Amino acid sequence: MNFASDNWAGAHPQIAEALTNNAGGYASAYGTGDLDKQVERIFCDVFERDVAVFFVGTGTAANSLSLAWAARPGGVAFCHAEAHAIEDEGGAPEYLTGGARLKGVAGRLGRMDPNALGAAIREHPAEFVHAGQPMAASITQATEIGTLYSLDDIETIAGICREADIPLHLDGARFANALVALDTTPAQMTWKRGVDIVSFGGTKNGCWCAEAIVVLDPAKVGQMHFLRKRAAQLFSKSRFIASQFEAYFRDDLWLKTARHANAMARELATALSAAEGVRLAWQPQANEVFALMSAEKAKALQASGARFYPWKPPLSFASEIRDGDVLHRFVTSFATEPSEITQFADLLQG
Amino acid sequence: MNFASDNWAGAHPQIAEALTNNAGGYASAYGTGDLDKQVERIFCDVFERDVAVFFVGTGTAANSLSLAWAARPGGVAFCHAEAHAIEDEGGAPEYLTGGARLKGVAGRLGRMDPNALGAAIREHPAEFVHAGQPMAASITQATEIGTLYSLDDIETIAGICREADIPLHLDGARFANALVALDTTPAQMTWKRGVDIVSFGGTKNGCWCAEAIVVLDPAKVGQMHFLRKRAAQLFSKSRFIASQFEAYFRDDLWLKTARHANAMARELATALSAAEGVRLAWQPQANEVFALMSAEKAKALQASGARFYPWKPPLSFASEIRDGDVLHRFVTSFATEPSEITQFADLLQG
Amino acid sequence: MNFASDNWAGAHPQIAEALTNNAGGYASAYGTGDLDKQVERIFCDVFERDVAVFFVGTGTAANSLSLAWAARPGGVAFCHAEAHAIEDEGGAPEYLTGGARLKGVAGRLGRMDPNALGAAIREHPAEFVHAGQPMAASITQATEIGTLYSLDDIETIAGICREADIPLHLDGARFANALVALDTTPAQMTWKRGVDIVSFGGTKNGCWCAEAIVVLDPAKVGQMHFLRKRAAQLFSKSRFIASQFEAYFRDDLWLKTARHANAMARELATALSAAEGVRLAWQPQANEVFALMSAEKAKALQASGARFYPWKPPLSFASEIRDGDVLHRFVTSFATEPSEITQFADLLQG
């Protein structure tokens, strides 16, 4: 019963196997090998257009370099006030962009409010050097708290970005979970709705370590090659990332693992809803479930072997928390066993 | 017959197998898992003392963050003029140190000359803000061109650093190759001779992607935790690096693979020495062989299936190159088959 | 009737005269001349202790380098959400600190609320690399909106900083205005109450260009010499700053000009209070007055020759603004003529 995080899971057997299968022989280094090229073409297929792909080692690197790609001096990047880039990346986005500011924008349940975004941008008029200048907006899909932007939401935000002449970044650490939840295509969830650059995460969904920056219009690749190298993110044996992605996309493994994780989350939510002294904080839309219960209740469950943690309440939700209730997060993944859910459901009933 | 680079090889089967074996189950993320802790203890055993270990993704990251750890504003780091950090890291050391300068120091065949180092340091007196201030020296062991510092060489340079009150970094992208060539211990090659911090590379010697920064005195760990995170080098599923190192050290795999690579280099050198129209540029001491031959000769060999490349002559060697001769590099690795050498020897004779 | 800003004024005649008087002769450059040393000793007298003084060219440089002095990787500096460093310095603090984050803390009328500060710090536990680490707090005295921290307020905030093991910076762009308003001493307003480092501004109070970073405990000067040089803020003919400060302190010129500016502000406030259709937003405590009036009223006054501007309402005040009212700022300085006030008072009545 481990619902601690989707990065507590290891690697999907097919990912591990792919690495073993590709371990032999010689391949040109630093992303120039045949497998690297082949996987780049797979990305083009997945996104239904030519895209430029840059493998990197961590989601933080993908986000930080996507913003570095968009950076301007005195630049301000707009993201949800509780975005991963703000709360959990230890200053990497600021550092790797040469000191950009991440401006937190308000919004219900992890999603930037378009009006708030527009207002925040307008506080930084293009020619007013004192306030800094807008350089990018960033949305997280699925969000940090397991909610989703609809395709129309994305389009609305992209429109605001276009007006402000700034690119739109999508932090897709849980890209696959969002994709299958919305039952849409990568193209629809990104460039067809105005996204310019994507942090495409494989790690949380079954890879060991496979993240890619996808520049959706290859004509706008700019300085990304040098930015990645300068950030020490160009891997010599780059095929070890390519191999993972090759297996990830083969036979739609990535969609299957994401569907599984989301299904497990729904079942977990059902179990939590049914339990006394527990209520869902909001409906899960991807692979994270948030529930309120007393600290005592949580401790009892944990003592019985369930692994999950308290979570800082979103500002937009704080007022809905009753005295004595504590918000907790439960995360599912490709590795979650149905038996973990039923065992936990029993525990909740017990 | 692939002598292009030791990073054209993939992963040793035992490394790949270890990853598969560790793919299942849950483990605490971001370097806090049991396996991570266990591997850190192995490093302590290997170095015969308590050390602080930081896994990172690339050798460039290890070097850059080692220098960042030593950084001072206006800082100058001294390394050989043809060091990897200067020639091949795309500005990552400069960027990740906040703008430090890498000052190239002269020296025969890849090794900094101690007198030249002393003179270079003295050009930056401690209190003279205009010239910047010394912050670190860095040696590469084995060097970029397959030569070695003796233990006494290291001790001499460390003494100069201590006098200047700067730490000594050792770039050990080929640490194991140097170690077995000198038939010494990690302790002797580092802290017992005055090295303060090591880029400990596993990738070139049989891992997929396993690099570690080793701070030899854990009391001096300083800000390394935050430096690594800020550089986007803290991996969520960090056990994928730990697993590699666990297999790397088990039953001395790392020493075996390094000995193999070095032995292959020696045989390759013998074969090259014996060939007409070819002469060794200098005696190989680790797993790289440099030889002079005409461009035509090289092309003929390459056309027959041998993979190797021309190399920019070291400044200290340039005068020894005769008209018509071109310097070429041959690299061996754990993956080099003895049959590749014999096949190449035949080709050379043919 | 120019109330646009205290930096629209030029230089006090005694400042200009001092520059002329010091224009001749040779003096050792880069801050090493006799006059520089003499002025440093005056600073020690002013602060009643040995202090380390660093002249720089702009208030933004003083603030940014004070924070750079305190910087840690992944560092977070806490200041009021509407502080100058956040709103008006174009990313210089972020850049010159190597990517530190400025975390806006709430508080009434420009002053950080100590509880909010404590809570913000606690969101960045010392060993949790993901959230970044606290590195400094910064207060502005007088604040951006002409209010003051009491000495006890400063002491309270300093206590919170000490507990969190971070230094306290005071942005004293209007140091003198605050000092005379509180009728206290530089020592009392700073180190006796726990301030560690001060941006000591002379420019807004009658100098051309004279700012100093004052490290209150010279034993903690750290890397400031190199930080200033690296930021291109070490002036060759540094005596041109020293000269200004020498005249600034001579015969208490600085206190006189500050008292004058504050007195002018009080008279302006009286005039505004008495006018129909105008109300003071809050009591001015230094040399800035904020008043509410309709846009039409403001335009009429401006059309009659009064220079002042609308101002973005502080978040903590927004709810007190009635429909149709617009907040406006009026700033006085050493250069404000009493006749400007009476002329404006007449205009308000007219």
Added chain:
Amino acid sequence: MNFASDNWAGAHPQIAEALTNNAGGYASAYGTGDLDKQVERIFCDVFERDVAVFFVGTGTAANSLSLAWAARPGGVAFCHAEAHAIEDEGGAPEYLTGGARLKGVAGRLGRMDPNALGAAIREHPAEFVHAGQPMAASITQATEIGTLYSLDDIETIAGICREADIPLHLDGARFANALVALDTTPAQMTWKRGVDIVSFGGTKNGCWCAEAIVVLDPAKVGQMHFLRKRAAQLFSKSRFIASQFEAYFRDDLWLKTARHANAMARELATALSAAEGVRLAWQPQANEVFALMSAEKAKALQASGARFYPWKPPLSFASEIRDGDVLHRFVTSFATEPSEITQFADLLQG
């Protein structure tokens, strides 16, 4: 007899007077005032074309921001190995460019050799991320050691830059001294010969503190406004710089002071040449004279009241120094009195 440096002089009386004359009245801040605009137009006249002008506080800032304007990730800027930016700016160019590398290029007596420049650029092929990418070349005119590039030299170097698609920066800390020595025009010495951006220095030639970055094609101004602000170099009372430049250009004051300084240098050289035990190191072309003499001789002169210093010999000159000889630098300026020269000549004879 003070020949220590041209920045040991203070300000020309007309500069000081201009500051006094402009001290009164109100002016819009941060470079938006009428005088600022007027001086920008004077710069256009001086350069015989529309240019974009950015006042900054120090020559180091002008150089660093000019390079920042040209910066690319992993960027390499080429300048003479003994350029001020390399030897004397404390890492500011590296810091303010986000970690660019300054690559020292060889050349006789302070001037980059065009062939060496071409070779250095070719070591960084445009698409090879490992070596970094060329981003700019920078020449100093007059050089650090008082020599000059001819207009044809400049054109040759500009041609190499154009081929490599990098801009050419001219460090004009002693722009006026070079200009009058070559008897040419600012247009000829810059854009007509291919220079793209200039650090235009007024400080060494009679100003207190007046430096300007001149972007010669205003269409290429790029991010300079934000770069300057982000570096804390946008002055609030910017008219104090504008005033200095206004006086500097009025009635050709700047040309007169430069001619005077150069003439004094020539007389100083004559006096040195005539002295026993002294020989000129090379012919002075601007306002610096370098001479060889024994340390004893130098000490005796200094003991008699002459102020000058030893200087690190240029690499290209080192072999010409005889045992016992020490290289010394003598600098003249607007402030050098003819009587200082005659007094020194007497001393040399005595």
